[in-house]
Amino acid sequence: MRIYFVRVGMLLMLTALATTITTTFVQADSHDNVNEGKYLSRIAGCNDCHTPGYLLSEGKTPEELWLTGDAFGWRGPWGTTxxxxxxxxxxxxxxxxxxxxxxxxxxxxxxxxxxxxIMKDDDLKALYAYIRHLGPGGETAPAYVPPDQEPKPPYAQFPSPPPQ
Ligand code: HEC
Structure with missing residues (x-):
């Protein structure tokens, strides 16, 4: 009987230990992924366009606004996006x-x-973890405007490509 209890006790201890190790590992992994995703959103340029005022503030837009989209239009032969x-x-x-x-x-x-x-799966997973970590903030960006319609300012005007 005593041996039985010792065995059960050891089993419980091992299970607890395994759970702790798994939890720690998973947390460390997702934490690293979030940091990597944050780094990628900066160096891969996503913030440059998808974060309001990011380019003009030289990257100083507060992080709570990152990747919430932008009402700044990009106008060219394709319309305004x-x-x-x-x-x-x-x-x-x-x-x-x-x-x-x-x-x-x-x-x-x-x-x-x-x-x-061409972004690698691991990089996409990191970006995903980071964007989910930020949560659903901000407004929906303005809708696409076709080429024959005048968009509301502010927007950047691209020249038409030279005729072929
Ligand atoms: C030079 C500006 C610019 C950069 C840099 C940029 N985007 Fe975009 N992105 C846009 C614009 C503008 C659109 C909308 C295009 C359209 O309306 O057809 C868009 C659309 C998208 C969409 C489609 C969203 C949807 O609802 O279908 C995704 C996803 C996206 N971008 C992700 C990214 C990611 C991730 C990065 C960084 C790796 C990035 N973008 C970098 C300007 C940019």
């Missing part, structure tokens, strides 16, 4: 859906979709 709120977008996506979207996306300019298409 606005960088959407990625935090609202990503809240509704599973990690795998985000990866599939990023690998296949093609948008109007000036979104560098061709760069997003």
């Amino acid at each position: 606005y960088a959407p709120n990625l935090r609202k977008l990503v809240q509704n996506l599973e990690e795998q859906q985000w990866i599939a979207l990023a690998k296949n996306i093609k948008t109007r300019p000036p979104m560098p979709w061709f760069n997003l298409n």
Whole structure:
């Protein structure tokens, strides 16, 4: 009987230890992913367009506004586009859906979709972890304006490409 209790006791201790190790490992992993995602959103340029005022403030927009999209228009032969709120977008996506979207996306300019298409899975997972970590903040960006319509300022005007 005594041996039985010792065995059960040891088993419980081992289970507790294993749980602690797993929890610590998972937490460390997601924490690293969030930090890596934050780093990527800065150096891969996502903040430059998807964060309000980021370029003109030289990156000083407070982090609570990061990736909430921007009402600054990009006008050219394609019409006027606005960088959407990625935090609202990503809240509704599973990690795998985000990866599939990023690998296949093609948008109007000036979104560098061709760069997003070649981002590695681990980097996309880190970006996903970071954007989810930020939570669903901010407003929805203005809707796309077709080329024959006048957008509300402010916007940047791109010249038409020279005729071929
Ligand atoms: C030069 C500006 C610019 C940069 C840099 C940029 N984006 Fe964008 N992004 C845009 C614009 C503008 C759109 C909207 C394009 C359209 O309306 O067709 C867009 C669209 C998107 C969309 C589509 C959203 C949807 O609702 O379908 C995703 C996803 C996206 N960007 C992610 C990123 C990520 C991730 C990065 C960084 C790796 C990034 N973008 C960098 C300007 C930019």
